[in-house]
Each structure stands twice: as structure tokens, then as C-alpha cells.
Amino acid sequence: MHLHQYAETHEVSNQVPPLDGANLYRLDLPLQQWTRRFGAGWAEARLETYGALAGGPLMAAGFLANENKPLFKSHDRYGHRQDLIEFHPAYHELMRTAIEHGLPSLPWTHPQAGAHVARAGLTYLHSQAEAASGCPLTMTFAAVPALRLQPDIAQQWLPKILASEYDPRNLPIEQKAGATIGMAMTEKQGGTDVRANTTRAHPLGAGGPGQAYELVGHKWFCSAPMCDAFLTLAQTDKGLSCFLLPRHRPDGTRNQFYVQRLKNKLGNWANASSEVEYRGALAWMIGEEGRGVPTIIEMVGMTRFDCMVGSSSLMRQALTQAIHHCTHRQVGGRALIEQPLMQNVLADLALESEAALALSLRMGHALDQPNDARETTFARLVTAVGKYWICKRAPEMIAEASECLGGAGYVEDTILPRLYREAPVNSIWEGSGNVQCLDVLRALAKEPGVLDALFDELGDGHGERRLAAHIERLKSDLNDHDDIHYRARQLSEDIAVALQAKLLLEAGNAVVSDAFIASRLEGRGRVYGALPRGVGVAALLERSAPQLA
Structure with missing residues (x-):
């Protein structure tokens, strides 16, 4: 008896075709x-x-x-x-x-x-x-909004910032076709508490908005240190102030901006994050002296919006990979997507993905109406609510999507591990979950019109019984100020799911809105894949499946 001489031991079968080259807009x-x-x-x-x-x-x-x-x-x-x-x-x-x-x-x-x-x-x-x-x-x-508070600085920098040309060369701004901007706010001893910053700004002349200072200190987290300039915070005699610090001085020499090391991060690997020191670094004050936090908040509000969009994006790609895999992978002679429990899981993930997208783009719609006071007020609240809720939901959702692929979802050949590593940064960056929830309470309690804008948006839930009841409970809970800070996460969640339910209901797809309301406002499930009976899972999957034709 002779052994077979071929090296192959088995036939490769039951593999999922690649999604390489798919148009991510057309399939969505x-x-x-x-x-x-x-x-x-x-x-x-x-x-x-x-x-x-x-x-x-x-x-x-x-x-x-x-x-x-x-x-x-x-x-x-x-x-x-x-x-x-x-x-x-x-x-x-x-x-x-x-x-x-x-x-x-x-x-x-x-x-x-x-x-x-x-x-x-x-x-x-x-x-x-x-x-x-x-x-x-x-x-x-x-x-851009922060720099516009200082028109003289904006006039010099915005043409390069808004240029549609990428120029990564390490040159003075005058010699570049385009520019990118980074940010350096947090320090070792303070972290989120930027008012504890110790970096000092020393005026080179009279001082004040638009004037030159030299900064001495450190930043424990400087995002994207290869950028051409950085918005940063430093103390003056009048308090914490905002500055624009370029990599080069006007004479073309390098600024006194020193990178200590790059961060060794959980994810976000393609981007450089760093610790830096300012050793007399030249910078120009942006906005009013002593009002650095309100000035840089103009920037932070927009970056928090992008955290919402970014987390929604990661969820969508995870969902795309999971549905595509389950459509083509056979288990027990049937495609995974035909099996009832997997349908429950995938449909639940599809609901989470679409609700995150809807709230993120509703936020964008508010930003598109800068002259509408109600929309501006509404955006103030949704920035914090959406940043908290969507970013919190992303890691769990992506982990579940990865599990749909089994062991294949745990190896670096797929994109799922990268999506999972990336997800926590959006929750941490620009204020962690607790910071966002306390900001929700601050906006509701101290900023005129925010509470009215919220309930104007929610209305009566378009008469949907379950949503209307949730809104009434939310009103009662917000009027109860006992231990309200202790309850801040629950209140923020309740606001977020109310807004998502209302948006999905308004969009007119009853299958989507009913499933969301039944599972998020009435459901008992604490993990994905616990949708109640009667949900139109087949329609949900058809809607969110990659449209590859």
C-alpha cells in the first residue's frame, strides 16, 4: 500500500467570498x-x-x-x-x-x-x-470655529487649513500648500480636569487675544504631533487660556516643541499620539484671556460629533462583515443567516447600527442650521448625549459582530479586531462617559432652553404608546433632583434611546421603529440577540444586508 504523494490534506470549502472592492455607499x-x-x-x-x-x-x-x-x-x-x-x-x-x-x-x-x-x-x-x-x-x-474667534490668526491659517491639498512636509506654514491641526490639552496631574493644568504662558509684549506668548510646560496627551500647529491650553495671570502653537516660528526655525515619546495604545495604531514638552514654545492667544476652556470647547464640540460618527461607522463595518459572513457560511447544512437565533442577533445589531447613524446625522442636521437658535440649543445637548451613548454601545456591538464570525473574527486577517480595538478611543477621547453624562446634566440645568428643546423634539412620541410613556417617565425623572448625579448615566441613556426611537418612528419604516421600541423601551434583553417575539427580523436583515448587486 502506497501513501498518497500529494501535499494537500483536504479541500478548502465553505469559505466566505471576499468583500474586497465593494462600494461602501452603494451597499448601505x-x-x-x-x-x-x-x-x-x-x-x-x-x-x-x-x-x-x-x-x-x-x-x-x-x-x-x-x-x-x-x-x-x-x-x-x-x-x-x-x-x-x-x-x-x-x-x-x-x-x-x-x-x-x-x-x-x-x-x-x-x-x-x-x-x-x-x-x-x-x-x-x-x-x-x-x-x-x-x-x-x-x-x-x-x-475652524475656534480659530474664527481670532480673525487675525484665522486670516493667516484658514486658507491652508481649508485647502484641498495634503502637504505632509515639515515646513513653515508660509511654504506649505495645506495644513493640519492637532490638539494638546491634558496633563499628567489633571487629565480631564484641564483647570489643573500647570503649563504657563508668558507674554512677549502687552499680551491678550492675538498676541504672542512663550509657553513652558508639558502635555501628557498631544494628538497627532506631526500636525503643523496645535490648539493648546496654558495658564496666564488671568487663568487658563487657549493658544495656537505652530511647529515653526515666523523666521522659519523650529519651535520649542519637543516630543518625549509616542503613546503605546490599545488601538488607533495608524495615528501617532504623544507626550510633549514646551520649552519656551511660541504661541498666539486665541479668544479671550482666561477663557481658554470656552474657547477650545468650540473645537471640542465638533470633535465629539465626530466621535459619534466614528463609532457609528465602526458599528456599520462590523455589521457588514457579520451579515456577509453569515450569508455565505454554512453550519449544519444551512446558511447561518437562515438560522433563527443568528437572525435574532444580526437583526439586533442592525437596529443598533441604524439608530446610531440616525442620531449622528440628526446632529449634523442641527449643525447645518447655525442661525436657528432652537437647533443650536438642541445640538448642545445631543453632542453630549450622543457622544456618551453611541460610543458606549460600540465596543459591545462590535464584539458581538466579531463573535458571529467565530474564530475567524478573532484573527487579524479580518478587520474585526481592529474595529474592536478602535472603538474605546471614541468613548475616552474628548471626555469619558462620566464627563459626558455630567455635561448632559449641566446643559439641562444651566443653559436656557435646552430642556425645552429636548421635549420639543420628542413631543408626544407621535402618539406611539410605548414611546409616549417613556417620555413621560423621562420628564418625571429629570424633575427629580435627588441624587441626580448618581443617576446621570441612566438619564443620559433614557434621553438617547428616546431620541433614537423618535427618529426611527419619523422615518416611516414601521419594521425598524417597532423593533427598536419593543427591544429598547420594553425589552428585557441585556445582550444582543434577545429581541422579543414578533419582530420582523427578515425585513431588518434585508434592509441592512450589504447590497452587492
Whole structure:
């Protein structure tokens, strides 16, 4: 008897076809419908173009950028201090593509109805391919409202910030075609408590808004240290103030900005985050002296919005991967997606994904109406509510989606591990969950019109019995001020799911809204996949399945 001479021991079968090259906009029916609903139908061709890029070359670049983390090059080969960050070409491809397509600039360069929604849609697509590059893109986008508070500085910087050309060269701003902006707020001893910052700002002249200072101190977290300038906080005699600190001085020499090390992070690998020191670094005051927090909050509000969009994006890509896998993978002679318990899980994930998208784009719709006082007030609340709830839901949702792939979802050959590692940063960055919930209470209690804006938005829940009852309970709970800080997370959750239920109900898809209300307002499940009986799971899956035809 002779042994078989072939090396192959088995036939490879029951494998899922790749999604490589799929247009992430075309396959996403909820994204198409919600962008149109909130006034960005005019951007459909732009979104479709970017969907093809995100599902094709940018997806491939995302894997490469994560496999080749940025490197800190403190000195050049001659021994001169340079403080540069070296990136893989794939990272530059991601940044170049995003900037050329207006991700950091669209609402500012083309202000019109639906511009913030369109830009959120583009960001939603980009982040599915590679979310870490969103850090400098977001901060460049979000710096604009803060810089506009100081017109003389804005006049010099905004043309480069809003340019549609990516220029990663380490040169003075005058020599560059485009610029990116980073941020440095937190210090070792304070973290979220930025008022505990010890960095000092020393005026070089009279001082005051728009004037030059030298900063001495440290920042424990400086996001994207390769950027051309940073919004940062430092103490003056009148208190904590906001400054723009460039990498170069006006004479072209390097500023006294020193990178100590790059952070070794759980995720967000393609992006560089760092600790830095200012050793007499030249910077210009932005906004009123002693009012640094309100000034930089102009930036923080926009970055928190992008945390909502980014988390929603990660959830969508996880859902896409899970449904695609279960559509093609056979277990016991049947596709996984045909099996009732898996249908329950996937439909529940689809509900979470669409509700997150709806609330995020509703926020974009509010930003698209800057002259509407009610919408501005509403956005103030939703920034904190949405940042808390959507970012909190993402890690659990992505973990469940990964489990749908079994062991395949746990290996780096798929995108699921990267999505899972990326998710916590949106919850932590720009204020952790507790910070957001306390901000919700602060807005409701201290800012005129916020409570009215919330209940004007919710109304009577369009007469839907379960939602109306939830709204009445919410009113009662908010009027009860005993131990309200202790209850802040529950109140924030109740606001978030009420808003999501109302948005889904208004959109007119009864299968989606009824399933959401039944599971989120009445349901007993504490994990995904515990939808109650009677939910239209087949219709939910058909709606959210990748539309590949």
C-alpha cells in the first residue's frame, strides 16, 4: 500500500467570498436614506465616489497603515533634534484622499443645507476603511470655529487649513500648500480636569487675544504631533487660556516643541499620539484671556460629533462583515443567516447600527442650521448625549459582530479586531462617559432652553404608546433632583434611546421603529440577540444586508 504523494490534506470549502472592492455607499441602504432625509441628497455622487474608494484602495491602505505603525525620529542622522514622525505611505494615501475630498473642510468651504450631513457621511465611509487617520482630519475640521474667534490668526491659517491639498512636509506654514491641526490639552496631574493644568504662558509684549506668548510646560496627551500647529491650553495671570502653537516660528526655525515619546495604545495604531514638552514654545492667544476652556470647547464640540460618527461607522463595518459572513457560511447544512437565533442577533445589531447613524446625522442636521437658535440649543445637548451613548454601545456591538464570525473574527486577517480595538478611543477621547453624562446634566440645568428643546423634539412620541410613556417617565425623572448625579448615566441613556426611537418612528419604516421600541423601551434583553417575539427580523436583515448587486 502506497501513501498518497500529494501535499494537500483536504479541500478548502465553505469559505466566505471576499468583500474586497465593494462600494461602501452603494451597499448601505440606511446611509443612503438617512443622508437624503437630512438634506444631503445633493452629495450622493460625492458619497458614491468615496464609497468606492473606502471599500477599495483605502481599505487596503488601512490594513497596511495598521501593520506599519508610525515611528518617532527624535534626531536626524547627523545628531540634530528634529522631532519627526515617520509614517508608512499607506497612511499618507489615507490622509491625501480624505483631504482632497473635503473631509476636513466641506461645511466650511461649501456652506449649504446638508453640508455637515454630507461631510459626516464621507467621514462614516472613511472610518470604515481606517478610523485612526480620522484623528488629525477631525481636529483640522474642528479647529475652524475656534480659530474664527481670532480673525487675525484665522486670516493667516484658514486658507491652508481649508485647502484641498495634503502637504505632509515639515515646513513653515508660509511654504506649505495645506495644513493640519492637532490638539494638546491634558496633563499628567489633571487629565480631564484641564483647570489643573500647570503649563504657563508668558507674554512677549502687552499680551491678550492675538498676541504672542512663550509657553513652558508639558502635555501628557498631544494628538497627532506631526500636525503643523496645535490648539493648546496654558495658564496666564488671568487663568487658563487657549493658544495656537505652530511647529515653526515666523523666521522659519523650529519651535520649542519637543516630543518625549509616542503613546503605546490599545488601538488607533495608524495615528501617532504623544507626550510633549514646551520649552519656551511660541504661541498666539486665541479668544479671550482666561477663557481658554470656552474657547477650545468650540473645537471640542465638533470633535465629539465626530466621535459619534466614528463609532457609528465602526458599528456599520462590523455589521457588514457579520451579515456577509453569515450569508455565505454554512453550519449544519444551512446558511447561518437562515438560522433563527443568528437572525435574532444580526437583526439586533442592525437596529443598533441604524439608530446610531440616525442620531449622528440628526446632529449634523442641527449643525447645518447655525442661525436657528432652537437647533443650536438642541445640538448642545445631543453632542453630549450622543457622544456618551453611541460610543458606549460600540465596543459591545462590535464584539458581538466579531463573535458571529467565530474564530475567524478573532484573527487579524479580518478587520474585526481592529474595529474592536478602535472603538474605546471614541468613548475616552474628548471626555469619558462620566464627563459626558455630567455635561448632559449641566446643559439641562444651566443653559436656557435646552430642556425645552429636548421635549420639543420628542413631543408626544407621535402618539406611539410605548414611546409616549417613556417620555413621560423621562420628564418625571429629570424633575427629580435627588441624587441626580448618581443617576446621570441612566438619564443620559433614557434621553438617547428616546431620541433614537423618535427618529426611527419619523422615518416611516414601521419594521425598524417597532423593533427598536419593543427591544429598547420594553425589552428585557441585556445582550444582543434577545429581541422579543414578533419582530420582523427578515425585513431588518434585508434592509441592512450589504447590497452587492
